Amino acid sequence: MGLTVYNTLTRAHDAFAPIDPSHVRMYVCGPTVYDRAHIGNARPVVVFDTLYRLLKRLYPKVTYARNITDVDDKINARAAESGRSIREITEETAAWYHDDMAALNALPPDVEPRATEHIAEMIAMIAVLIEKGHAYAAEGHVLFAVSSMPDYGALSRRSQDEMIAGARVEVAPYKRDPGDFVLWKPSSDDLPGWDSPWGRGRPGWHIECSAMSGKYLGTSFDIHGGGQDLVFPHHENEIAQSTCAHGSGTFARYWMHNGYLMVDGEKMSKSLGNFFTVKDLLAKAPGEAIRLCLLSTHYHQPLNWTDDGLAQAKQTLDRFYTALERVGDVAADARGAEPLVAPVVNALMDDLNTPAAIAAMHELATQLNKSVEPAEQATLKAAMLEAAGLLGILVANPEAWRRAGSGAASGPSDAEIDAMVAARTAARGARDFAEADRLRQALADAGVTLEDGAGGTKWRRD
RNA sequence: GGCCGGAUGGCAGAGUGGUCAUGCAGAGGACUGCAAAUCCUUGCACGUCGGUUCGAUUCCGGCUCCGGCCUCCA
Numbered sequence: 001m002g003l004t005v006y007n008t009l010t011r012a013h014d015a016f017a018p019i020d021p022s023h024v025r026m027y028v029c030g031p032t033v034y035d036r037a038h039i040g041n042a043r044p045v046v047v048f049d050t051l052y053r054l055l056k057r058l059y060p061k062v063t064y065a066r067n068i069t070d071v072d073d074k075i076n077a078r079a080a081e082s083g084r085s086i087r088e089i090t091e092e093t094a095a096w097y098h099d100d101m102a103a104l105n106a107l108p109p110d111v112e113p114r115a116t117e118h119i120a121e122m123i124a125m126i127a128v129l130i131e132k133g134h135a136y137a138a139e140g141h142v143l144f145a146v147s148s149m150p151d152y153g154a155l156s157r158r159s160q161d162e163m164i165a166g167a168r169v170e171v172a173p174y175k176r177d178p179g180d181f182v183l184w185k186p187s188s189d190d191l192p193g194w195d196s197p198w199g200r201g202r203p204g205w206h207i208e209c210s211a212m213s214g215k216y217l218g219t220s221f222d223i224h225g226g227g228q229d230l231v232f233p234h235h236e237n238e239i240a241q242s243t244c245a246h247g248s249g250t251f252a253r254y255w256m257h258n259g260y261l262m263v264d265g266e267k268m269s270k271s272l273g274n275f276f277t278v279k280d281l282l283a284k285a286p287g288e289a290i291r292l293c294l295l296s297t298h299y300h301q302p303l304n305w306t307d308d309g310l311a312q313a314k315q316t317l318d319r320f321y322t323a324l325e326r327v328g329d330v331a332a333d334a335r336g337a338e339p340l341v342a343p344v345v346n347a348l349m350d351d352l353n354t355p356a357a358i359a360a361m362h363e364l365a366t367q368l369n370k371s372v373e374p375a376e377q378a379t380l381k382a383a384m385l386e387a388a389g390l391l392g393i394l395v396a397n398p399e400a401w402r403r404a405g406s407g408a409a410s411g412p413s414d415a416e417i418d419a420m421v422a423a424r425t426a427a428r429g430a431r432d433f434a435e436a437d438r439l440r441q442a443l444a445d446a447g448v449t450l451e452d453g454a455g456g457t458k459w460r461r462d
Numbered sequence: 463g464g465c466c467g468g469a470u471g472g473c474a475g476a477g478u479g480g481u482c483a484u485g486c487a488g489a490g491g492a493c494u495g496c497a498a499a500u501c502c503u504u505g506c507a508c509g510u511c512g513g514u515u516c517g518a519u520u521c522c523g524g525c526u527c528c529g530g531c532c533u534c535c536a
Contacts, residue, residue, distance in 0.1 A: 038536090159464095226536065232531065259530095268536095271535060296475070302467085302468080308473075312485070312486060355477095366501085369499095428495080437495095451497085
């Protein structure tokens with residue numbers, strides 16, 4: 001059974017057939033760097049990172065490109081209001097982004113192009129679009145003429161008439177058609193700008209992705225991903241620009257879009273202001289728990305973000321780590337592990353069904369917990385770690401995970417806890433259970449749970 | 463107004479034309495000085511009204527409710 005993905009272009013679950021099976025290429029829209037990433041920004045990163053991991057397992061070479069948008073009016077506005085330079089803001093924000101995504105165990109993409117480093121490519125592409133009659137210059141702007149493209153609207157399945165009827169934004173007077181969108185716009189002296197055949201200006205939002213995906217992945221590539229809110233207009237316009245400029249090629253063959261992140265039943269977004277940053281969440285839960293929480297709902301569904309959901313993800317990881325720690329002395333042995341990994345792989349092959357994959361992980365954990373035979377434990381352990389590698393979890397040392405808890409600990413230090421545990425062990429040895437229970441309670445009050453086992457007493461932070 | 467999604471047990475969340483999702487929470491049991499962890503057993507479900515069918519939570523249609531998009535957004 002092969003990989004199947006839900007393709008927004010066809011509105012169907014399509015069997016994935018790469019253009020070049022020896023080299024799969026994927027593009028995902030990255031951040032505009034003007035502010036901390038929020039958890040809604042993190043969802044596509046984690047989802048497509050999981051897909052990237054799966055693709056790397058299935059194909060010999062995968063090129064994953066994810067851009068950084070470092071020229072944008074929101075960045076300009078942030079610079080103007082803060083008095084800081086644009087460069088300072090974009091560099092700082094990009095660094096935060098990298099830190100936050102690394103904390104979520106997201107692998108870096110193979111290519112991470114920046115818009116400001118590809119202005120020449122964008123200008124060249126715009127020139128081609130004008131030359132081919134798909135774009136026109138007007139009042140210092142260059143606009144894409146949607147009427148020049150019969151298929152415009154195919155991805156989002158909307159006709160141009162519908163868009164005009166539903167338009168809620170004033171149409172600029174220099175547009176020939178209300179649906180025309182900006183490829184290039186003029187910059188005043190106080191705004192970032194580059195010299196172009198149409199005067200000093202800056203690129204429109206959509207052109208960068210077309211220029212950069214074309215440069216790094218070619219005129220036809222396999223997968224293009226992003227949030228559902230990018231279907232229209234961003235991805236629709238990317239298709240228009242790229243296919244009209246290239247003249248040949250299919251651009252992206254599979255379009256995958258993750259659902260929204262909700263808070264209290266409403267879409268989380270910067271414009272609504274109801275968002276949590278990844279950094280804030282990392283203060284109260286391990287990155288791995290945030291990641292698993294994001295993967296606990298199928299990527300195509302809306303995900304309602306709650307503290308309870310995050311706590312459950314943490315609890316799930318506790319269960320997995322506990323199972324691994326129990327067989328800590330057993331070396332993982334991958335021989336014969338493949339059939340045990342298969343349920344997890346098969347779930348992911350089915351349009352990245354991560355909830356089903358996690359359920360399969362639970363089955364593995366249960367089997368491992370029940371197993372008493374070292375050879376079987378070695379195989380199960382290898383299977384679990386292999387499957388976890390696809391989901392991007394269980395990268396920590398089980399004991400370290402147990403001691404770290406949620407990572408928000410403010411109570412006693414490890415050494416202080418160890419000392420209290422030693423004192424309790426001594427009390428138990430003397431059969432002074434009153435003292436032993438007093439110490440257990442004292443630790444419990446400090447958020448530390450004790451587990452007496454054959455090998456001594458272990459403790460874990462909440 | 464136009465166009466999309468969704469509605470599953472106390473909660474989260476997959477899936478399926480007729481026998482188990484899974485996890486958490488609940489109940490009972492094993493183990494434990496007491497716990498915790500773990501294991502075993504167990505209760506609880508498919509918005510509503512029709513249709514197709516031997517049989518529908520699953521397919522079709524109406525309805526209700528919820529969310530989103532219609533050129534700021536992951």
